[in-house]
Amino acid sequence: MAVLIRSGESGFRSAHRVDLIVLPLVFLVDVLVFSRLLRPEGVTAAERVAIVVYSAAGVALLLFRWRAPVLVFAASVVMSVPPLLVTDYYFPFVVPLIALAGVAQLRAPRVSLWCLAGAVVPIALLVGRAVMQASPDGRLTSAVGSAVFYTAGFVLAWTIGWWSGRHQRRLAELEAAHQHEVAQQRAIADQAVSVERLRIARELHDIVAHSVTIMVLHAAGAQRVVRTDPDRAADSLALIEDSGQRAMGELRRLLALLRETEGDSRGEAATPGLAQVDQVLAAVRSSGVAATLEVTGDPRRLDASVDLAAYRVIQEALTNVTKHLGAGARVDVTIEWEPEKVTVAVEDDGVGVRSPAGPEAETAAVSDGGHGLAGLRERVAVAGGDFSAGPTDPGGFRVAARLPVSTGPTVPSQGRNARAAEVVGPPDGAER
Numbered sequence: 001m002a003v004l005i006r007s008g009e010s011g012f013r014s015a016h017r018v019d020l021i022v023l024p025l026v027f028l029v030d031v032l033v034f035s036r037l038l039r040p041e042g043v044t045a046a047e048r049v050a051i052v053v054y055s056a057a058g059v060a061l062l063l064f065r066w067r068a069p070v071l072v073f074a075a076s077v078v079m080s081v082p083p084l085l086v087t088d089y090y091f092p093f094v095v096p097l098i099a100l101a102g103v104a105q106l107r108a109p110r111v112s113l114w115c116l117a118g119a120v121v122p123i124a125l126l127v128g129r130a131v132m133q134a135s136p137d138g139r140l141t142s143a144v145g146s147a148v149f150y151t152a153g154f155v156l157a158w159t160i161g162w163w164s165g166r167h168q169r170r171l172a173e174l175e176a177a178h179q180h181e182v183a184q185q186r187a188i189a190d191q192a193v194s195v196e197r198l199r200i201a202r203e204l205h206d207i208v209a210h211s212v213t214i215m216v217l218h219a220a221g222a223q224r225v226v227r228t229d230p231d232r233a234a235d236s237l238a239l240i241e242d243s244g245q246r247a248m249g250e251l252r253r254l255l256a257l258l259r260e261t262e263g264d265s266r267g268e269a270a271t272p273g274l275a276q277v278d279q280v281l282a283a284v285r286s287s288g289v290a291a292t293l294e295v296t297g298d299p300r301r302l303d304a305s306v307d308l309a310a311y312r313v314i315q316e317a318l319t320n321v322t323k324h325l326g327a328g329a330r331v332d333v334t335i336e337w338e339p340e341k342v343t344v345a346v347e348d349d350g351v352g353v354r355s356p357a358g359p360e361a362e363t364a365a366v367s368d369g370g371h372g373l374a375g376l377r378e379r380v381a382v383a384g385g386d387f388s389a390g391p392t393d394p395g396g397f398r399v400a401a402r403l404p405v406s407t408g409p410t411v412p413s414q415g416r417n418a419r420a421a422e423v424v425g426p427p428d429g430a431e432r
Helices: 002-016 019-033 045-064 069-086 094-106 109-118 120-133 136-225 230-256 274-286 304-324 359-367 373-382 413-424
Strands: 290-296 330-337 341-348 386-391 397-404
Touching: 019 045, 019 094, 045 069, 045 094, 069 094, 069 109, 069 120, 094 109, 094 136, 109 120, 109 136, 120 136, 136 230, 136 373, 274 290, 274 304, 274 330, 304 330, 304 341, 304 373, 304 397, 373 386, 373 397
Parallel strands: 290 330
Antiparallel strands: 330 341, 341 397, 386 397
16 A cells, blocks of 8 residues: 555656646646737727736646645635625636645545535626626627536546546556565565575485495495405595595585575485486376477586586476366477586477467466475575576477586496495395
């Protein structure tokens, strides 16, 4: 409500500048049309000055109609009474019209209609003046004609003011609604980023914990075989060094989130990566979406958080295609390996049995528990990559991320873990 009031006030303040053009025109019409200022006979110089001063005072009174429109209208009606009762040199008609329009523009209809009813006073005086100046045979015609003219003038002024005020209030409401919607979307996006950061922090915590566990196991194994089998101990130390370097990289990413440690404890689970993309594609195909996968270049090992970020980009993009397009859609997934980067992209054709694809459809996923474009952008940024999403020329939508490739040795994670088990064996007291 406060936003609406401020918007309305700003709209009405802008109308004050219009007075620089409107009020001089009102003054000219008032003194040139509804007075005898230009008639050479029967009007003295003092009377001309009086007409100009009186009209200027009424026009100056209109400057205050933006703050107190009802009082200004009442004052203009009061100012119109003396000239109509005392002299026929000046007929104040335009100033009350503008004042009534201001009331209709700025106040509720129930208030402005009462002011319109109060206009009967100047109308009656104006009609009476017209009847007195008419000939005996033309008094009836003059009474009817002047009554219709002056009444129509006040009604028209009220209608114009009411329409203008309604239009300005409607614009203020639309502006307030737009600002509220923008604030809501910003809050949703911020919440999505916050939720995704917490989710990433938990996943990085698991990754680091897994790396440290591997380091401890290898250290224990190396200590047992260092005297009997130095080569195997050296291999274990090399793997400890590799795991330590990777754990430090993950810790840097974790600390960059600037999030407090959560008290949520979860069981250890396998961290998904690009190796599981085929499973996601199989699930998408089962929903009636034609999905293809194209891999170019030589695959290399990724840090666990980078591998997870690439997987999440593909997973969330495919989820959006299934949700917003459905059966009949076609989506192409590409993974392009480069020496220093890996690019993953998901592009659909925008055709399906559900709502059409586009920025609105894809952006709607931002509010789905944080698993949307805002969350993906945050995840990719934490992994040190670049993220893009937008419509394509054929009418579909494309989501892509370019992530850094690990510079460590290319050793499959499954082979490394098997080798660790071979060197270390189960811990003392552990069940097989």
